Amino acid sequence: MTNITEVELVVVGAGVAGCTAAIYAKRYGVDVVILDKGVPGGQLMTVSSMENYPGFPEGISGMELAQRVHQQVENHGIEIVQEEVTAISRHDESRWLVQTGDGEWLAVAVIIATGVFPRSLNVPGEKELRGRGVSYCATCDGFLYRGETVAVVGGGNSAVEEAMYLADICEKVYLTHRRDRLRADPHIGQQVIERENVELLWNTVVQEIVGEEEVQQLRLRNAGTEEEWLLPVSGVFVAIGTIAHTDWLEELVELDSGFITTDMSMRTNQPGIFAAGDIRDTVIRQVTTAVGDATIAAYSAYQYIAKHRGEAYGEYAGPEQNQ
Template structure:
């Protein structure tokens, strides 16, 4: 089915950058739509507590701020579509055609805000046991591990934030890190290292997940000695970075070798006039909620300026 309406701005992705772009675009009286294939909020929606967003000295629950962002964007007229965009094509009249499985949409501008997805370890049995003890979201799955022992892989802020959260349920949280020091912020390091439920294994990686119908353990490999050990655990939580959700625009806009969209010029415009990028999908993004929101604002204002000229 073809939706004959021509939109001013269509935004792909409903995380912090996408919903902020929607807020600013709709407040500028632009006909604005937003596509989100899962739930609005992106990574915020699966973050237990956001402690570094200005104006919330006690922190704010991730799902709460996501819901309020959506409500605010809808208040000013943004239309949310819970669907996946499958293709983008620029037409001769300089509008863009976006296709989902069931409809075609036309827009004068596009804002790419698809973000990034959790990176897997890509070790044997990881994929098979995802959802059966292997997880990439402590906020989503932590309660299933009440009274159990879990392993957390990673050394950045996400790994420690989620590891600390897991101590609410698990009796023991073992953080496995490939280096001998953490990359996380000092305050998170202090919290983790002083938590009696958290211990660390350094210079080590997970070689394999063990289990048939559920996680029963992992095989660990020390990178200095090359020695492997069997480590018994009930769950494996992986926080080793993200990969950009840019498959949709491969061959449409310029990217770097890792798949991040290049939009580093004025106004966050990509290599295609009328297409802008904001948030974690963009090469050079800082990967923080506050900067994602700022980029969403900038992309919307740039789209507005593009439409006015």
Template structure:
């Protein structure tokens, strides 16, 4: 039998953004319900070593951090639900969302924290070497490759920015692009070509991530020339795939304003979306920083924005009733 769940604050997504919103919302007495979605804990559950989250002097594990956030959210009064939302109705408040289970969720306000997924090349060897030298975030993992030879795969702004960032740690960075020109902004290209630590390999695509050693780690990339088909090998200890991200916003297409890259549009300096009472936080609206700590920060903002919205709405209701 399907059930109906009602709450003042409904949250979608259980990464740092969603759980931070839940913690603040629960402490404000909004008794939030958080629907965890298809990847409970978000991207950090697939990350091993985390060294840049404030408050921990030693390296911590991503899954452990998310377990602690979840436990904290539940401790202060959040109800976590195992379900995936398949349909939304944002035409009126309370907002009505339907889960894959058949359950109906009603929220006076809605916080969207469904995140974004890094695009991958789709190679079996890539999957096997994730966390063993293959990463999709130089800002997150570049520190672990100090003094080592690394490569970045891609040709857009993200790839060039990651290559430039990695020169802070590595004296030998190779950018690999399958075409003969970059899609990145000209100013970024100029910085890239002037950096003596960066080498660009044109018309090359990764055929295989090669592992070796004990414990196993990335030792090389097998490359294919996109013009001649010739194979070559590049020895590296770190490989960063930087070909973009997919924000999880398909569910909201036609219901909320999205930008050209399908990220939810919010008012500058806030988490307010195009629909009053709906708020977006974390990687689903942030295509610039995409860090756990910034996601958590916008989760806090979303809860505070939602609390203010409800307070104003309830004040207006009382005023109208008194007239």
């Protein structure tokens, strides 16, 4: 028999947005659970160093920030359950049915904070050699290539950060970019250009990742001259942006280019369903915006739940509002 658990609020995703939303909701007195398909922390676990998050003048690693957030979730007595949400549907007039591979949850409100995932290059060899030299996270896998030669593909902030991180571990790092200039913030772009063991390969397109059991070479093409050559590397780190996996939400909420559309209160077009963080259709995806979204989403969800409980709408503004 399927296991059904009733709660007031299900938060989908234990990244910084989901955790923040759950902490705020809990402090409003809401019965909340977080469901995450993987390790709590989300993308933060892949961020080597963050220098733009307020309050940490020397910077902080994403992993440390994620651990601190996780600790805060635990301190609030909020449970994070490792389950992948596969569907959300109307159960009755006032509740949503949240389905996972392991069970079902009935909730008055749901906050979707499922973030984004690394975009694939979609070249021959990438899928076959994933985990055997093809990686999407330098902080997770970089140590495997200590003293070796690797390549990072991309030209934005993520690619530059990956290259900088790997430059501390590897003997040589190639940064291959299809354009003739970086898209990264000038401040960190300049830092990577100045690193002695990082070589930038401009106007360079990856055609194929070559290797038998493990990555051995990249087949590259110069976008201007069309010349092709082979670059020997032990690992390749793909950092060409992110994509939202929202196919399973298509029938549920309004999407724009795969991202969830919300109003300023983080409400979707479905009553009781809210969204926060990188999954939301927004202009910039950062930790600061994720926690801001989550704070609003939690307050909106709390108001929705209060109405469901029969409390006057917004009667209890919540502890944070009164401080």
